[in-house]
Amino acid sequence: MPIDIVTAYLAPEGLVHPLVQELNGETAVHGRLVLSPLAAQKAHWAENVWLAPKKIPVQSISDAARKLKALQRNWWLYSFHLHRRAALIQEQLPHVSARPLFFPAPLPASPLGSWTLLDAHTLLASARCTSPFPNGTVNFVEDREGPPSRAYLKLWETWTRFQRHPRPGEFCLDAGGSPGGWAWAAAALGARVLSVDRAPLAPKVMSLPGVSFQKGDIFSLKPETLAGREPVVHWLLSDVICYPEKLFDWVVGWLESGMCENFICTLKFQDGANYAIANRFADLPGGQVLHLYYNKHELTWVRLAPAPTSDTVSGT
Ligand SMILES: C[S@@+](CC[C@H](N)C(=O)[O-])C[C@H]1O[C@@H](n2cnc3c(N)ncnc32)[C@H](O)[C@@H]1O
Known part of the structure; x- marks a missing residue:
């Protein structure tokens, strides 16, 4: 029997399994879309969550487009079958740009709904979704000259999603930084970066103003060792390949030190991993765990200092 649909979760390509695993209750899976009869729940692996999906009977392609437009202006299709029919409906909807963004970019200003065809005469449409991006996809115009790896796209995505990034002069500790994509991204914003890795940075990153490098094991770097040199770590960034x-354990030491303002850490998983550790990160106060579009078999733990209020900024 089909389930009542109360929420829907869109998994990243190839990652339906960990998403289904973390959801409570029965689910129905259509391509990458996982339907649930339960209210919105924690879903670290979801690229987008459809918060208010409605089943809408439709007579024809134009009837479907009319009914979607009556709900709101902007819609994005997730198509898992009946692709031609779905595309014809989408063509009758107002154009929504999915052009790659130039970093830094603001968040899209208008809400974006998501829809699919459950069958030829039934839409599933959600005017409210957690991501303002098409199917949760944040695409950037890439820099193919400056950075030595594409890993910087994870930082660009996080900084864009939260609309926060290092400011000129802020200090970033870049754990597992080789070959230097993250250091490049932070230095390009005028931040000072200390990258620590067993492998060296690419020479073109090493020579950037504000970038320094320390060879070694990041887990042996403790807050008390750094404190004499840099009392505040504005951004603790980790892309280290290691067990989460x-x-x-390492991150908790830095949290407890009170020296760090903002954290962005990649949690890397092996196939068949136990994902329970993601909940321990998510339970750290003030943080959250999410799957970035540019994450592969990874999650990202983000914990940012409270945003400065306008009073703080103006000093009044
Ligand atoms: C995915 S790469 C980092 C890519 C980098 N963020 C960039 O933007 O180019 C992971 C790095 O973690 C480093 N690594 C693994 N274990 C480490 C450890 N215990 N201490 C320091 N670096 C480590 C590896 O040498 C590797 O360079």
Whole structure:
């Protein structure tokens, strides 16, 4: 029997399994879209969550377009079958730009709904979704000259999603920074970066103003060692390839030190991994765990200092 649909979760390409695993209750899977009869729940692996999906009977392609437009202006299709029919409906809807963004970019100003065809005569449409981006996809115009790896796209995505990034002069500790994509991205914003890795940075990153490098094991770098040199870590960035459990213990030490303002850490999983550690990161106060479009078999833990209020900024 089909389930009542109360929420829907869109999994990243190839990652339906961990998403289904983390959701409570029965689910129905259509391509990458996972339907649930339960209210919105924690879903680290979802690229987008449809918060208010409605089943809408439709007579024809134009009837479907009319009914969607009556709900709101902007819609994005997720198509898992009946592709031709779905595309014909989408063509009758107002154009929504999915052009790649130039970093830094603001968030899209207008809400974006998501819809699909459950069958030829039934839409599933949600005017409210967690992501303002088409199917949760944040695409950037890439810099193919400056950075030595594409890993910087994870930072660009996080900084864009939260509309926060390092400011000129802020200090970033870049754990597992080789070959230097993250250091390049932070230095390009005028931040000072200390990258720590067993492998060196690419020479073109090493020579950037504000970038320094320390060879070695990041897990042996403790807050008290750095404190004499840099009392405040404005951004603790980690892209270290390691067991997330090991990263957790290290990060907790930095959290407890009170020296760090903002954290962005990649949690890397092996196939068949136990994802329970993601909940331990998510439970750290003030943080959240999410799957970025530019993450592969990874999650990202983000914990930002409270945003400065306008009073703080103006000093009044
Ligand atoms: C995915 S790469 C980082 C890519 C980098 N963020 C960039 O933007 O180019 C992961 C790095 O973690 C480093 N790594 C793994 N274990 C480490 C450890 N214990 N200490 C320091 N670096 C480590 C590896 O040497 C590797 O360079």
